Amino acid sequence: MHHPMQHTQQMKAPVDQMRTKAEAMKANLPHVKDPALKQQLQNDVDLWETMVSPLDQMSKMMAELPGMMI
Numbered sequence: 001m002h003h004p005m006q007h008t009q010q011m012k013a014p015v016d017q018m019r020t021k022a023e024a025m026k027a028n029l030p031h032v033k034d035p036a037l038k039q040q041l042q043n044d045v046d047l048w049e050t051m052v053s054p055l056d057q058m059s060k061m062m063a064e065l066p067g068m069m070i
Contacts, residue, residue: 011062015055022048 026045032038 011055012059015052015059018048018052019056022052 022045025041025048029038029041029045032041
């Protein structure tokens with residue numbers, strides 16, 4: 001049986017990594033000259049942010065409720 005806090009830590013690391021990558025992609029967008037490529041990258045960033053957001057919320061919630069079992 002895993003301790004809930006341990007589970008939260010295990011989940012937080014990949015969520016943070018995903019957020020960092022999405023932010024790096026977003027920061028790179030202004031430097032992309034090709035409009036088709038730029039649109040594709042924008043779609044990727046939007047997709048990543050859509051995925052990361054609920055995971056981020058969930059890991060924050062889990063961190064605030066260490067006594068609760070998931």
